[in-house]
Structures are given as structure tokens and as C-alpha cells.
Amino acid sequence: MSNGRFPIQTVNAISPVGLQRLDRDIFDLGTDIAEPRGILVRSADLHDRPVPQSLYAVARAGAGTNNIPVDKLAALGIPVFNTPGANANAVKELVIAGMLLAARSLYHAADYTRNLVAEQGLSGQALNEQVEAGKKQFAGFELPGKTLGVIGLGSIGVLVANAAQSLGMKVLGYDPAVTIKNAWQLSPNVEQVESVEELFARSELITLHVPLIDSTRGLVNTERIASMPRGAVVLNFARGGVVDETAVLQALDSGHLHAYVNDFPTEAGAVHSRVITLPHLGASTGEAEDNCAVMAVDQLQDFLLNGNIRNAVNYPEVIMARTPGTTRLGIFNANKPNMIGQITAVLAEAGLNVAEFTNKSRGDYAYTLVDVEGEVRDELKEQILAIDGVIRARKL
Known part of the structure; x- marks a missing residue:
């Protein structure tokens, strides 16, 4: 992020109902952003795309994430959000x-009737007779x-x-x-x-x-x-x-x-x-596209601004209200023993008082949110990253 702004890359067309929820004083939107902090995607395949070092999170406006390299991103400390229930x-x-x-065999019955006219050219009494003669095959x-x-x-x-x-x-x-x-x-x-x-x-x-x-x-x-x-x-x-x-x-x-x-x-x-x-119509309604976009945008925005993780497929759900007058740290790490102890030890050595702290794990990975009182210097982040098992750390 530069100048306090978050550039967001939209890989697919995302419903404007969702995009309008982003504060344009904070977020920049575009399809050709070179160093995005967030990516909004629907069905585009991201597997063969390079992962920008700037990237903090990917939000999928839909439930399935087969088009996203979920495991690869987890190893980099990048949560992947989806939108279960929105569609x-x-x-x-x-x-x-x-x-x-x-x-009721409706699809094939309608096709049969259409062909009587379009292919056989029947009309009037001949059409009625053929309809009556053929309808038995579609009894349901x-x-x-x-x-x-x-x-x-x-x-x-x-x-x-x-x-x-x-x-x-x-x-x-x-x-x-x-x-x-x-x-x-x-x-x-x-x-x-x-x-x-x-x-x-x-x-x-x-x-x-x-x-x-x-x-x-x-x-x-x-x-x-x-x-x-x-x-x-x-x-x-x-x-x-x-x-x-x-x-x-x-x-x-x-x-x-x-x-x-x-x-x-x-x-x-x-x-x-x-x-x-059918031609993959599952979520193809205007209402579903709007709902998915709103949910994806809200989750991405909350993570970038507050570090909260909701509906990530590769990291645990971690939600913590901001403590007034504190600085928040978001830390991704391997799910291994003594990680919490090592992180809090670094904070204590820096003379920082912990106001709120939460840590949850999911599979091989864990995520920590901590609100600290006092000035958080840039070198603190480097000390945390030096802990064996820490993948990524952010100051929010």
C-alpha cells in the first residue's frame, strides 16, 4: 500500500452493487493494477498467474474456489475468501x-413440440393430432x-x-x-x-x-x-x-x-x-451476482482494514473488535507449538502491553490478531518475521 491506499484488482466483472461499498478515498479499483493488495475474482483461473508480492488477500464472488491456488496462497500467508450462501x-x-x-419430462416434451412445427411443418388439425398422439411418451x-x-x-x-x-x-x-x-x-x-x-x-x-x-x-x-x-x-x-x-x-x-x-x-x-x-446457470441471476459481490467485497475490505478473517477457505475465522487507542498486528504462522509464546515474548521485550489477543488454527496454519498499546516500530515486524514458523506479519 502506498500513500495509505489499497489498490484492488478486479479480474472478472464484479457487480457494481458490491464495488460501490468500497470507500474510493481508500481503495483504488482496476483490471490492470500491477501491485494489488487485493484481488476480486469470479470464474477466472488464477492457477497460472504469478502471485504479486504486494498481495494480501483474494476474494472470490462465489462459493467454489477450484479456480484459485488455495494451498499455494495459504503458504504465502494470503487468505482466500469465498461467499457461501450468497447464491x-x-x-x-x-x-x-x-x-x-x-x-414431467418438460425439456424433451417442449423440444418435441417445437420440432413438430419447426422441422415437420405441422399446423392446425395435423399438429393437434400429432400432439395428442405423442404426449404419452412424456408421461411423468x-x-x-x-x-x-x-x-x-x-x-x-x-x-x-x-x-x-x-x-x-x-x-x-x-x-x-x-x-x-x-x-x-x-x-x-x-x-x-x-x-x-x-x-x-x-x-x-x-x-x-x-x-x-x-x-x-x-x-x-x-x-x-x-x-x-x-x-x-x-x-x-x-x-x-x-x-x-x-x-x-x-x-x-x-x-x-x-x-x-x-x-x-x-x-x-x-x-x-x-x-x-444446462450451461452452468447455478448462480446466474442478478440477485445472486449482487449478493456474492457484496459479501466478497465486505470480507476483503474488513480484512484489509481490520485484519479480520471471515469465510476464508485456507485460514481460520478470526474476528476481533478494534480496541481504541491501540495498534493492531495480524500474524500468519505455521500451526506449531510455542508460536504464541514466542510472539508475545517479542512484544514484551519491546515494552508493548497487549490489550486484546486472539489466535486460531486451521490445519497447517494459524492466524493471530493482537492489539497493543504503545508505539509499534518498524523493526518489531522484522523481529516477528524472524521467528521460525511466522509466514507474514502486518501492522494495521
């Missing part, structure tokens, strides 16, 4: 729409009484489960790491099962709301599909890789699955008669 309603509505599309089923299995009870999964339950469906949920907050928001009529295998075996429709990591890749596979009732439906608005598409297409061809609805087009899936594949 949850948009995805929830798409999932409900997907269930209705599959249950109703959702009330059907069992929906929801894998992943985060912000989106909870909304989907509650909405499906209100439609009269029986809902099963599976998430071994469901948070207390999300558990409280989940309808008490949603049954949480003990294993993903139980959920597959009991569900007539499955919807996925999990990140793409090693443990979820190919989560929907041949064995689990086979355990589902005949005529089941799989919906995937999470990530393409959580479904073994070859296994799904084989189950569709055999008639074991009724339909596969997804948001991740492939050459094979896009042309299959029992697949409804």
Missing part, C-alpha cells in the same frame, strides 16, 4: 426446477410422496431440503460435517441418515451439494446408482466431477435411471435423450 437461493430454485423438468410423475436424498447440508443443501419438504416430499439428508448453524435451519422433518450408502438406497431422487475434493470425486458411481430404486433421478448442481458420468449414462441406457439433470455440459451428456444439461 444459495438461486441454486435452490434451479434444483427445484430441475426436479420438475425431470419428473408427481413430487409429493417421493423421497429426495440431499448430500451436503450447507447453505444450499438446507434450502433445497426445506423447499422439497414443503412440496410434500420425504427428505433424507447426509452431511457428517453439518454446522450447528445449518442444523438449526434445517426442517425438523428432514431425516438425517448415517451413511451416503443408506441415502442412495432409500432415495428416488438425489441432489448433490458438496465441493469437488478427493473424497467426493466420483461420489455418484456404478455401485451407488445400482442401489437406488429403478426410475431414480440424479441432480448435480455442485461440480461435474462428483458424478461418474459414464456410470450415469449406462444406467440411463439400461433404464435404471429415469433422468440426469446437471449444470456441467459434456459432449456425451448434452446429446443424450435422458439428460438435461
Whole structure:
């Protein structure tokens, strides 16, 4: 930062509803900033981009962070923020729409009707007769009484489960790491099962709301599909890789699955008669883009100005109110023994009184916020950085 300003690079087009929340007396915005303190991104791939030494944080206006080198940035003391829940309603509505599309074969029925006119040139009585003759092939089923299995009870999964339950469906949920907050928001009529295998075996429709990591890749596979009732439906608005598409297409061809609805087009899936594949529409609403931008901007701004970390995917959540009349230090370090003791020892040797202090860890890394009374000289930062295990230190 120079002259007390924070340059922010916008890699993608970010909703102005979010950008207008930045104080332009403090923040500079641009797409071609060479030495940014923060980066705002949506879907652009950052993996092959060099990491500027000036960079303090990356904020993703969306939930997934597969396009960001999260681990690499963590090792450099750079938190990566995402926006869980900001697009949850948009995805929830798409999932409900997907269930209705599959249950009533609406996509293919509409395509059939369009072709009667556009391709066959039918009209009048001939069109009416062909419509009546062909509609039987699109007979579907109703959702009330059907069992929906929801894998992943985060912000989106909870909304989907509650909405499906209100439609009269029986809902099963599976998430071994469901948070207390999300558990409280989940309808008490949603049954949480003990294993993903139980959920597959009991569900007539499955919807996925999990990140793409090693443990979820190919989560929907041949064995689990086979355990589902005949005529089941799989919906995937999470990530393409959580479904073994070859296994799904084989189950569709055999008639074991009724339909596969997804948001991740492939050459094979896009042309299959029992697949409804959409062009990655999950968060493609104006409201969701605004919500994501607001949340990403607020988190980035709070970190740059106050050192607070909210919704980082590679560092713990650390939030501490500023203590009046103090200087704040933000310290990133490896999660190893005696780090707190060494940091506080340096502060004590400098004659600085600690007014407030908090430290939390997550995996291999930890983060400390400390408000100190007294003058913080530049050499103090160098002394802290000299501690074995300290990655980065900031004076705010």
C-alpha cells in the first residue's frame, strides 16, 4: 500500500452493487493494477498467474474456489475468501426446477413440440393430432410422496431440503460435517441418515451439494446408482466431477435411471435423450451476482482494514473488535507449538502491553490478531518475521 491506499484488482466483472461499498478515498479499483493488495475474482483461473508480492488477500464472488491456488496462497500467508450462501437461493430454485423438468419430462416434451412445427411443418388439425398422439411418451410423475436424498447440508443443501419438504416430499439428508448453524435451519422433518450408502438406497431422487475434493470425486458411481430404486433421478448442481458420468449414462441406457439433470455440459451428456444439461446457470441471476459481490467485497475490505478473517477457505475465522487507542498486528504462522509464546515474548521485550489477543488454527496454519498499546516500530515486524514458523506479519 502506498500513500495509505489499497489498490484492488478486479479480474472478472464484479457487480457494481458490491464495488460501490468500497470507500474510493481508500481503495483504488482496476483490471490492470500491477501491485494489488487485493484481488476480486469470479470464474477466472488464477492457477497460472504469478502471485504479486504486494498481495494480501483474494476474494472470490462465489462459493467454489477450484479456480484459485488455495494451498499455494495459504503458504504465502494470503487468505482466500469465498461467499457461501450468497447464491444459495438461486441454486435452490434451479434444483427445484430441475426436479420438475425431470419428473414431467418438460425439456424433451417442449423440444418435441417445437420440432413438430419447426422441422415437420405441422399446423392446425395435423399438429393437434400429432400432439395428442405423442404426449404419452412424456408421461411423468408427481413430487409429493417421493423421497429426495440431499448430500451436503450447507447453505444450499438446507434450502433445497426445506423447499422439497414443503412440496410434500420425504427428505433424507447426509452431511457428517453439518454446522450447528445449518442444523438449526434445517426442517425438523428432514431425516438425517448415517451413511451416503443408506441415502442412495432409500432415495428416488438425489441432489448433490458438496465441493469437488478427493473424497467426493466420483461420489455418484456404478455401485451407488445400482442401489437406488429403478426410475431414480440424479441432480448435480455442485461440480461435474462428483458424478461418474459414464456410470450415469449406462444406467440411463439400461433404464435404471429415469433422468440426469446437471449444470456441467459434456459432449456425451448434452446429446443424450435422458439428460438435461444446462450451461452452468447455478448462480446466474442478478440477485445472486449482487449478493456474492457484496459479501466478497465486505470480507476483503474488513480484512484489509481490520485484519479480520471471515469465510476464508485456507485460514481460520478470526474476528476481533478494534480496541481504541491501540495498534493492531495480524500474524500468519505455521500451526506449531510455542508460536504464541514466542510472539508475545517479542512484544514484551519491546515494552508493548497487549490489550486484546486472539489466535486460531486451521490445519497447517494459524492466524493471530493482537492489539497493543504503545508505539509499534518498524523493526518489531522484522523481529516477528524472524521467528521460525511466522509466514507474514502486518501492522494495521
